[in-house]
Amino acid sequence: MSAIVAAHGPFDAAEGERMLDRLTHRGADGSGTVQVGRAWLGHRRLAIVDLEGGEQPLHDPGRDLWLVGDGEVYNHRRLRAELQERGETFRTGSDHETVLRLVAREGLSALARLWGMFAFVGAAVDGGFAVCRDPLGIAPLYWVQDGDTTLFASELKAFDLARRNEVEPFPPGHTWTPQEGLQPFRTLPEPHSPAIEALIEEAGDTVEPPEAILAAIRDALILAVERSMIADVRVGTLLSGGLDSSLVTAIAAEVARRQGWRLPTFSVGLEDSEDLAAARRVAAHVGTDHFERVYTEDELIDWVPEVIGVIESFDPQLVHSSVPNLLVAKLAARHVKAVLIGEGADELFAGYAHYGDIESDEELRAALLETIKGLHTGGLQRVDRVAGANGIEARIPFLDFDVVALGLALPARWKLAHEDRAEKWLLRKAFEGWLPDDLLWRKKAQFGEGSGARDVLREHYGAQVSEADFAREREALDPPLRTREEAAYFRLFQQHLGGMDPTGVVGRFVEP
Missing domain, CATH: 3.40.50.620 (HUPs)
Structure with a gap:
């Protein structure tokens, strides 16, 4: 559990810092940022694996490739051992460094080999940039596409007010690159044995x-x-x-x-x-x-x-x-x-x-x-x-x-x-x-x-919403608010996330 903020394209680093500040709660064990060409990467860390050496953004030995991530890759030890047999040496014990080295060697297709809950953003000095999210969407990730600029963050509240109405969930099981857009790398259902x-x-x-x-x-x-x-x-x-x-x-x-x-x-x-x-x-x-x-x-x-x-x-x-x-x-x-x-x-x-x-x-x-x-x-x-x-x-x-x-x-x-x-x-x-x-x-x-x-x-x-108020407010959403209780909660939601269109972003159970 950590926090990602990232951008590709024209971007003011001060906006990235503001976004990271709104996610301080997700990572009290360290923070870092880096500008890599047209990409900006930011991270707040909650240390679970490699407590001393897993600071992010991570980079390869030549500082050509950079990565920020959230979540855990449970099969990273097996993947690391395989890479070591092929001559790789590692700076840290972080599962995320294993991902960095694996993708550097095998490309984005290697993401299908990861087992766990994760969201990653990587950037290269040669202009390469890629984003991914695990197939079930256990690790959170949201994005906004605004002309030549694309922003990513771990929570809705990270985004500036002016951008919130454009925020969407990043689709699970997909990658995004500026060249190829969204591409699936692993989708449900998984084949059984x-x-x-x-x-x-x-x-x-x-x-x-x-x-x-x-x-x-x-x-x-x-x-x-x-x-x-x-x-x-x-x-x-x-x-x-x-x-x-x-x-x-x-x-x-x-x-x-x-x-x-x-x-x-x-x-x-x-x-x-x-x-x-x-x-x-x-x-x-x-x-x-x-x-x-x-x-x-x-x-x-x-x-x-x-x-x-x-x-x-x-x-x-x-x-x-x-x-x-x-x-x-x-x-x-x-x-x-x-x-x-x-x-x-x-x-x-x-x-x-x-x-x-x-x-x-x-x-x-x-x-x-x-x-x-x-x-x-x-x-x-x-x-x-x-x-x-x-x-x-x-x-x-x-x-x-x-x-x-x-x-x-x-x-x-x-x-x-x-x-x-x-x-x-x-x-x-x-x-x-x-x-x-x-x-x-x-x-x-x-x-x-x-x-x-x-x-x-x-x-x-x-009891906080009258029948008259409910009749007037329920059509604010499509599908409409279902109960007076839900209308009361929606009022509080708007106070916290003003400017956010919840359609497609906030899930609603069948039974209210």
């Missing part, structure tokens, strides 16, 4: 998946958690008490135990919230150092204006989950610099209620894929902004490419809920024995619901 294809074909039309499929789900998620725990800083988990974060915590606690340390976990909620009680039990069951914060209803209400400025969104579901998410991130930041979270499981294993009417494999896969592709302006935006506001990095095992590829490949009949099956039945079945049964099969609640935030915020902020 022939072995999985064979298992699915062998299962035929069976109602329940064979044990080999359940084992494949377990193995993929376990490997993803192990990858996500690679860091040179202390790592913990945000434990909501729901299924997804509980499974990630159970796996991470076992990995930590094997490595000889004890996993820290963090939870928040109202005094009597279901999530807080469940989180305590999960932490006790898997053996973590557990920390929690109990908040009041008044605190939830008071934090909303700041939260909307942090997450750069006014979607009610996002706000409901973001207030407790911000408070738990503040708690975690006192103890760790990286956290694992459970985001992404609902999108892969059909955890949302609106999937209930789908019956065919093709229809479900299309619906899940559409949801996953939209995560970068929805749930992932909340995850990134809340973590960045507190100087920590969030890692998402369920959105590991292997887990995504497997999840998208599995037939609908194994995923969809009905009266005899809970939502995410397949995921629960795969991890039987990892948690007490009543926790493993606990009914799903959105984080904002289980933590107690949803009802409190819906009642209070829904």
Whole structure:
């Protein structure tokens, strides 16, 4: 988790410095800028890998190539070893230097080999310039094209007011160069392995998946958690008490135990919230150092204006989950610099209620894929902004490419809920024995619901906009604002991000 600001073309460096100043919260461990021909690169760093030597902008030995980046590349050690065998020597232990050297040797096509969450901007003294973002859009990146000048930044709030109405999300899985414009380098869906294809074909039309499929789900998620725990800083988990974060915590606690340390976990909620009680039990069951914060209803209400400025969104579901998410991130930041979270499981294993009417494999896969592709302006935006506001990095095992590829490949009949099956039945079945049964099969609640935030915020902020005002203001957007509560949040959004057209930039959940 760091901050990028970059520009190609005519550009006043003072504007770049202003933009970097608005992103100080994303990187307290250092900053740097460089002018490379027609390019300007700026960076604020949160040190997770190579704490001493990873300052940016990075450069090659001849200072011909420069790079700024955000995020982590989990397979950088294997790529580095390969490059060293080919004669490369490295100045730092940074995963981003591995990317710099790899692309210098193999070109932008090498980006398809990266495994992780990342956004990079590179510039060369010979005039070369390129930008990329990971295929899921886990690492944030926005851009503005203004004549001969193109600007990039990690958050919406970085841009000057005069530019905000032109800001767009940089498309995940793409590169941009001045010569070729946007080009895809890796897009979803990822192909799954022939072995999985064979298992699915062998299962035929069976109602329940064979044990080999359940084992494949377990193995993929376990490997993803192990990858996500690679860091040179202390790592913990945000434990909501729901299924997804509980499974990630159970796996991470076992990995930590094997490595000889004890996993820290963090939870928040109202005094009597279901999530807080469940989180305590999960932490006790898997053996973590557990920390929690109990908040009041008044605190939830008071934090909303700041939260909307942090997450750069006014979607009610996002706000409901973001207030407790911000408070738990503040708690975690006192103890760790990286956290694992459970985001992404609902999108892969059909955890949302609106999937209930789908019956065919093709229809479900299309619906899940559409949801996953939209995560970068929805749930992932909340995850990134809340973590960045507190100087920590969030890692998402369920959105590991292997887990995504497997999840998208599995037939609908194994995923969809009905009266005899809970939502995410397949995921629960795969991890039987990892948690007490009543926790493993606990009914799903959105984080904002289980933590107690949803009802409190819906009642209070829904009362802040009269029916007459709502009727007058709701058509300000297309599609229109859906509830008085959403209208109240949109008012706060406009205070924080005046001049911003949210169309295409701010995602909105199906259910407000």
